[in-house]
Amino acid sequence: GYVSCVLGCPYEGTIKPAAVTEVSEALYEMGCYEISLGDTIGVGNPGSAVAMIRAVKEKIPVDALAAHFHDTYGQALVNLLAALQEGISIIDSAVGGLGGCPYAKGATGNVATEDVCYMLAGLGVETSVDMQRLMDA
Secondary structure, three states, X not given: OEEOOOOEEOOOEEOOHHHHHHHHHHHHHOOOOOEEEEEOOOOOOHHHHHHHHHHHHOOOOHHHEEEEEEOOOXXXXXXXXXXXXXXXXXXXXEHHHOOOOOOOOOOOOEOEXXXXXXXXXXXXXXXXXXXXXXXXX
16 A cells, blocks of 8 residues: 655645554555555655654554655655665665656656665665666666
């Protein structure tokens, strides 16, 4: 299951970690085996991402969580690094940073897969992604 606008909403503004936890917990109790926490308008930063993830981890095992960050303000990679440091190992991305958010004017695409793989390689994380083939795509 996906929880969107976990760090900010174009209609409500900043979202409290407790609200994200409540929705995530409901999905988990319904049987969702993986819950992707999405900053779908890209307004988060590492501080807000960590606070939200820590709140959700109090109710849901970290191995059931995934991260989904848009790159509106250039924070997607650092937010993903913060998510990794909090124990999340499942990451959404899009080749070339494609995507966007239809209900948030100005929101850009998802974090670019090639940027994520480059960062992970630099951290010594094995991804099984052939970077040359990815770049050629």
